[in-house]
Amino acid sequence: MLNPSFDAYAFLKNLTSRPGVYRMLDAEGKVLYVGKARNLKRRLSSYFRKTGLATKTHRLVSQIFDIEITVTHTENEALILENNLIKALQPRYNVLLRDDKSYPYIFLSADDFPRLGFHRGAKRTPGQYFGPYPSVGAMRQTLRLLQEVFPVRQCEDSFYRNRSRPCLQYQIKRCTAPCVGLIDKERYHQDVQHAVMFLEGRDQQVIDELVARMEEASQQLAFEQAAYYRDRIASLRRIQERQYISGKEVDIDVLGATVKGSTACVEVFFIRGGRNLGNKTFLPKFQGNLTPRELLSAFIPQYYLNREIPPTLVLSHQPEDMELLTEVLSEQAGRKIMLLRPTRGSKIRWVKMALTNAEINLNRCLVKKTSIVERFKSLQQLLGWTNLPQRLECFDISHTRGEATVASCVVFDREGPNSTDYRRFNIEGVTPGDDYAALRQALTRRYRRLKKGEGILPDLLVIDGGKGQLAQAVTVLREIGIEETTVLGIAKGPERKAGQETLLLAGRDTPVIVAPDSPALHLLQHIRDEAHRFAITSHRKRRIKGHKISPLETIPGLGPKRRQRLLTQLGGLREVARAGVEELARVPGISPGLAQRIYDSFHG
The missing domain is CATH 1.10.150.20 (5' to 3' exonuclease, C-terminal subdomain)
Incomplete structure (x- = not known):
């Protein structure tokens, strides 16, 4: 059903047929959907036909109050602009890729005695960059393996330049102490060269060289040196068994996409130099129905535009606009980028691997969502509410004998913990150890902002504590003028064991009785424990920063x-x-x- 406030006929009558991007707006001017078109008039006319529209499109069209357009020279420009707008505006009806952090690299400096280290961000420092790795953990594991096999320094330059004697890394044979001249430049660069060859996927060549040196040392009766090379070879063989995928030195990303109902998953495997560097799971948000082809069509430009792209992307499904994506990605990379949907050969096995992981992670996500929803329904029943809770917040206080007091605020919605909305408050100006005053300050700062419209008010505010903490929360909300939020205190039982908690509901004289195995109690325990964890972590960071301990x-x-x-x-x-x-x-x-x-x- 069309929105009567929007005259679609008048809008389409004078619309251009050139390529461009369109933004559909609701009554408040908020962007509902961003799309691209080779022909704007033809594309937008398809939204307002009388039959053949999907349920999602019907809902979208019924909310349109206005449409803004941007004409571009080419469809390629439209694709790039669409991608940038989706990232900036996060429209409700688009497929949204939440995780857009830059990936970590291993960095080899250009010093006389180079260092291997972690890098993320712009590549301004001279040197070599290897990656990207799917996570910091995968990158650090590779660095650790390298240090065990090739003792190239990994210390910061400020540490390296101020040494007068070797550090512990030298004692445990993970560094050759170039800082104090215990290794000459030529021998050190042999280790650097082997580390580079390993990172480039030429580990078999490294093994061949080490085998030759081991045999040479054996012939010269230098058995200790030969044993040293033997141990290196054995370590490299073990690494090969864990990481090697193919004998060919290839750089590709393998993408597997799967959709079940309103949940989708894209699994990306990173193959560099024929070696599997690991994988990354993405769970994009979307409205309505979606096919794996449509999912990849939306995912690929959002993820790869403005990012380093490998020469080949191997896909589980063929995107609808595969030719356009190939052209735009090649243009950005300045070289030919291939998008393949294999039908035979070794790449089929890689695709199956990606799809298997995508399906497993999607099922885990669905199980988690089902569990969370059941817990929210149980909480609704416990509180006697008509509607299902949408948003919970929980506060906790952490300090060490009153020092470096920090308050945490964690947020749960119906998908579980919403970490992007977590907040921490450094507490100042209260008596050390006064948890009531610390809680009052945190609540006041938080809910004054929310009252001004700087965020979303929760349906339920959970306080980790008993009657005193509950009274503080009720007083603060009353002073600020917030009446729509219910306050609940969760106090630990006499033996501080899980399942023995006492639930105190504001406005009720007696505690709420709940069974130890209640899903509602499990939800409250979860948010309470998460607030506790976040408070302790924040407090430790503040204390360490303040004392340099x-x-x-x-x-x-x-x-x-x-x-x-x-x-x-x-x-x-x-x-x-x-x-x-x-x-x-x-x-x-x-x-x-x-x-x-x-x-x-x-x-x-």
Whole structure:
């Protein structure tokens, strides 16, 4: 049904037939949808025909109050502009790609004794860049492997230039100490060259060279040196087994797309030099129905425009505008970019791998969504509400003996934690240790902003605490003039065990009785624990920043002897931060529980 406030006939009558971009606006001037067209008049006329429209299009058309257009010279320009507008405006009816962060690279500096390190962002510093890697974890794992096999320094220049004796990395044979001249430039550059060959996918060539040197050392009866080369070869063989995909040195991205109902997933595998660098999962937002072909048509320009593109994209489905995408991506890259939907050969296996991962991650997402919705329905029943809650907020306070007090605010919607809306508040001007005053300050700052229209008010405000904290929250909302938000306190039971919590609802004299296995209680526990985690993480960051202390000193149960043992066994704070739980637990004196706390302190 057409919106009576918009005269579609008059609008179409004088519309140009040139290529361009159109923006559909609602009554408040907010953009509902951004689209491109080779012929604007023909494309927009298709929205207002009397029959043959999808349900999603009917809903969209009924909300149109105006349409703005931008004419472009070519359809290619329209595609690029459409992509930029979708990213900037985030329209409700477009397929939205939420994750647009730049990917990490391994960087090799151009110094006399180059360093290998992490890089993200513009490539302004002279040197070589290897990647991109799908995550910081994948990149750091590769750096760790490199350091074990090729002892090229990874320390910052400020540390490197001020050494008077070798650091722990030298003691554990993960660096050759160029900082104090314990290795000459020629030998150091041999390790650098091998590391570069490995990163470029030429690890078999590296192995061949090491084999030749091992045999030469054996013939000269230098058995210790031969054993050194043997261990390197064995390490490289193990890495090959984990990472190698194909004997061909190729750079490609493999994209698998799948859609179930209102949920979609795109899985991207990054193949560089024939080696699988890992994969990344994307869960775009969209309205209405969508096919995998349409999903890839929307995903590819949003993700690859203004980004480094490999020579080949291998796709699980053929996008509807494949020729246009090929032309635009090639034009941007300044070289030929191929988009392939394989029907045979090894690339079929890669596509199947991507599709399998996409389906698994999509199913996990659907299970999570179903669980969250069931918990929201249970909460609705518990509170006796007519409508399903849309948005929950929870606050918690964290400090160490009143020092560096931080309040956290976490937000849940019907898809679970909404981390982009999380907020933290550095508390100032209150008596140290006064949690009531800290909570009052955080709530006042938060809800004054929301009252002014700077955000969305929650249906339910959850406070981690008992009657005192609940009273503070009720008072603050009353002073600000917020009446539509219900306040609930969740107080820990006498033994502070999960399932024994007491629920206190504002305006009700007696506690709310709820079973330990109630989905509503599980939802409240989840948001309470998330607020607690976020508060502690924020507090630690503030305390470390204020005192310049080691992050290890903030971990309960980790005393000076254990800290020293950790640093010695793992080779410094950087290696402790990189280590996994199992690796930490191997250090004498570190229990699995303590290892988990150490890992959590570095990884949130």
